[in-house]
Amino acid sequence: MATPRLLRRCLLGSLSALLVASAAVTPARAEPAAAPAVPAAAADAQAVTFLDTFDGPAGAAVDGSKWQTETGDNVNNHERQYYTAGTRNAALDGQGHLVITARRENPAGYQCWYGSCQYTSARLNTAGRFSAQYGHVEARMKIPRGQGMWPAFWMLGTDLGQVGWPNSGEIDVMENVGFEPSTVHGTIHGPGYSGSGGIGAGYTLPNGQAFADAFHTFAVDWAPDSITWSVDGQVYQRRTPADLGGRQWVFNKPFFLILNLAVGGYWPGDPDGSTVFPQTLLVDHVSVTTSDAPAGAAVRGLAGKCVDVAGANPANGTPVQLYDCNGTAAQRWTAGADGTLRALGKCLDVASGGTADGTPVQLWDCNGTAAQRWVVTAARDIVNPQADKCLDVTGNNPANGTRLQIWTCTGGANQKWTVG
Structure with missing residues (x-):
């Protein structure tokens, strides 16, 4: 008998399927306002x-x-x-x-x-x-x-x-x-x-x-x-x-x-x-x-670079940034059943539970709060529902080490993410 937990863990496919595959970063353009969304929790059956x-x-x-x-x-x-x-x-x-x-x-x-x-x-x-x-x-x-x-x-x-x-x-x-x-x-x-x-x-x-x-x-x-x-x-x-x-x-x-x-x-x-x-x-x-299994996927964004935990440091508060893709555990992301995105055994977190434009994101102990819940849309946005804002590359800057933040969703290339 099919039950809700199957939808959460197994039946909705892998992270790559959720982040609608694309070979390159798309140009900035307006996206449909009502793009269908699925919880990040639907991801990563492989893990x-x-x-x-x-x-x-x-x-x-x-x-x-x-x-x-x-x-x-x-x-x-x-x-x-x-x-x-x-x-x-x-x-x-x-x-x-x-x-x-x-x-x-x-x-x-x-x-x-x-x-x-x-x-x-x-x-x-x-x-x-x-x-x-x-x-x-x-x-x-x-x-x-x-x-x-x-x-x-x-x-x-x-x-x-x-x-x-x-x-x-x-x-x-x-x-x-x-x-x-x-x-x-x-x-x-x-x-x-x-x-x-x-x-x-x-x-x-x-x-x-x-x-x-x-x-x-x-x-x-x-x-x-x-x-x-x-x-x-x-x-x-x-x-x-x-x-x-x-x-x-x-x-x-x-x-x-x-x-x-x-x-x-x-x-x-x-x-x-x-x-x-x-x-x-x-x-x-x-x-x-396994939240940090090798099956975790790299998440690519602006200029083909990856969502990265700075210095591969698992400490609370470590910045999450854009960086050249290198295949390390600091860039392997999986999705938890609770809507989280995880690397190095911890969660992608909006600092201090903020909702304002420009609030940085970081690595933090998984704690079940709304600051750690994410939704992936068919338009390839990664959205924090509490703030109703998108994961964003600060200043549209493709340089290594550019901090990631949340920002009002604009449809810009610095808010588009794919698996690669």
Whole structure:
């Protein structure tokens, strides 16, 4: 079943298709005022390295080439569920979702650390099937509700079997404990900062909304020495080695993905009389997109020169400029699902969220703001909708190092962009 996230990530083609290919810069001329537009987010299917949209018939198992199913209990956290194989606790619903179901039952006499198991559920991972090192990692999900419920989307280092936990590292993209219906948590665990000592933060919905009431997108943008968490595109924390107080950063290596729904445990506490079963975790999609993959495209403009990150410097505030095309990572741009244009793991950003003519553009941490959203028109403009202005070469100057800015759209050659 086709769903909106497919349009965002896969079906609208690559960046080169969006920036209507042209062999040379066109002369300045007036363009149609109502040129059709598409979000920059529609771009760069090539940069998607993992995608599961859980399309298939109702009752079918997940794709075994992408996921394996874990079985057994978990004494380490004092969780109450037994993770089963098969499709009773993890199956497709025929509407483009994976459904992980927690039930109060023990149909096969399963034994848990505390005796006869009281609950069943499911836990899936991509170990041995897929791992990633850096990129945009996200899942769109609708979580369960109730005391004792503990859904999670997270990652472990692929060297887990060699170095053990927590030396392997753990990145929790999203965890929720049922007694906090409006809050989710993102956390890192490593040597000397694991378990209750993990380093993280929470994100709370406004006005008492509950995460169980609707689908939400949970993501991290992961780069060397940096992990940034967001919910529905809103960034709420960023962690770097500076946050560890001298302890070891163990996140510059491959990790695999995990989805599970636990019942009970030290953190959420056990279910009580208020908890209704069954409870479900609905997963709409899981994807990993590499934001600075070699598949990223050069964006050419005035005099055939390229949009370039000055000095290939990934620091916040680095100017974005016009420069001779050279094929480096500083000139490879990809598009995120949130309408961003990205290079070197960061976003093309209008400085201070400005909307005035002449506001410069720069590289900045992706933060989900309107200053980092772009639309590509059929007329080959790149427009920031918040300002309703075009990406522009300052002063129509083709010299190397000319700063890029936003400016009222004029149809001039210094506002026309192609892939080359």
